Amino acid sequence: MENLSIKCRIFFFILSLFFPSLLFGQTILIDPGHGGNDLGAVTKFTRKLDKKNSRIETIYEKDLSLKLALLVKERLSPLFMVYLTRTEDYPVGLHDRALMAEKIKADIFLSIHFNSSTEKEASGIETFYLDNHQDKAVKKVEVVENVGIESGKEEDLVNHILIDLAIKMTSSSSKKLAAMIHGQSFKYIKKKYAIKNRGFKPGLLYVLALSKRPGVLIEAGFISNPKELGLLKQENYLETYASGIAEGVKLYFQENLTKSRSEIPKKRGQKMKSH
Numbered sequence: 001m002e003n004l005s006i007k008c009r010i011f012f013f014i015l016s017l018f019f020p021s022l023l024f025g026q027t028i029l030i031d032p033g034h035g036g037n038d039l040g041a042v043t044k045f046t047r048k049l050d051k052k053n054s055r056i057e058t059i060y061e062k063d064l065s066l067k068l069a070l071l072v073k074e075r076l077s078p079l080f081m082v083y084l085t086r087t088e089d090y091p092v093g094l095h096d097r098a099l100m101a102e103k104i105k106a107d108i109f110l111s112i113h114f115n116s117s118t119e120k121e122a123s124g125i126e127t128f129y130l131d132n133h134q135d136k137a138v139k140k141v142e143v144v145e146n147v148g149i150e151s152g153k154e155e156d157l158v159n160h161i162l163i164d165l166a167i168k169m170t171s172s173s174s175k176k177l178a179a180m181i182h183g184q185s186f187k188y189i190k191k192k193y194a195i196k197n198r199g200f201k202p203g204l205l206y207v208l209a210l211s212k213r214p215g216v217l218i219e220a221g222f223i224s225n226p227k228e229l230g231l232l233k234q235e236n237y238l239e240t241y242a243s244g245i246a247e248g249v250k251l252y253f254q255e256n257l258t259k260s261r262s263e264i265p266k267k268r269g270q271k272m273k274s275h
């Protein structure tokens with residue numbers, strides 16, 4: 001069984017080099033967080049123009065999330081069918097983002113965000129998958145990223161039922177996806193930059209619940225931390241992060257495919273025995 005699995009991995013790895021489209025027929029929906037009048041987190045910094053002059057500039061999470069999402073799309077498009085929930089700066093509701101996932105029958109959903117905190121020293125990258133938890137710090141992230149859902153009693157009830165169902169349906173696959181995306185992202189980034197690894201963790205994020213498929217919400221750094229903001233503004237940091245995310249996605253599908261293919265002979269064998 002072990003040998004078969006290794007042979008399968010080698011076979012599909014070689015196949016993927018020559019015929020990538022045969023191997024990866026999956027559809028991916030990338031969701032750049034916020035947009036339009038939903039700015040997401042906002043921060044200001046002083047840009048020095050010359051020795052005497054400087055200018056105050058504003059950075060919006062919505063712009064960074066779109067930038068990173070486009071870079072991820074660029075890397076995944078040769079292998080997968082890749083769509084974005086928004087391609088420019090306009091608002092998209094959480095329900096509409098999820099509806100899009102349904103419409104295109106996405107296999108996975110990747111929501112991209114940047115973190116912010118009132119504590120200036122808070123820093124690092126983290127990846128969330130949908131599941132229950134009791135972490136107070138995660139609850140703060142939920143408050144920010146769940147904006148856009150009506151909070152009437154009826155909706156709350158519907159959301160709770162929906163979240164429970166979505167957790168049952170997706171949490172195990174989403175956890176694997178989060179582990180691979182986060183693991184690869186951190187591996188890529190730490191080669192070039194000193195960044196804190198906040199890990200991959202459960203969170204009750206509505207956009208993941210509403211999409212009803214394996215998915216993650218990536219918090220790709222703190223725009224509220226001046227030192228980290230310096231990294232986030234660099235094209236190379238975002239490119240490196242995007243490469244890590246893309247690698248994690250490839251590994252996730254490779255693993256799933258290898259697993260399902262290696263189960264075929266076993267099932268056939270069992271069937272022949274019973275005859």
Ligand SMILES: [Zn+2]
Nearest residue numbers: 033040113114
């Ligand atoms: Zn956000």
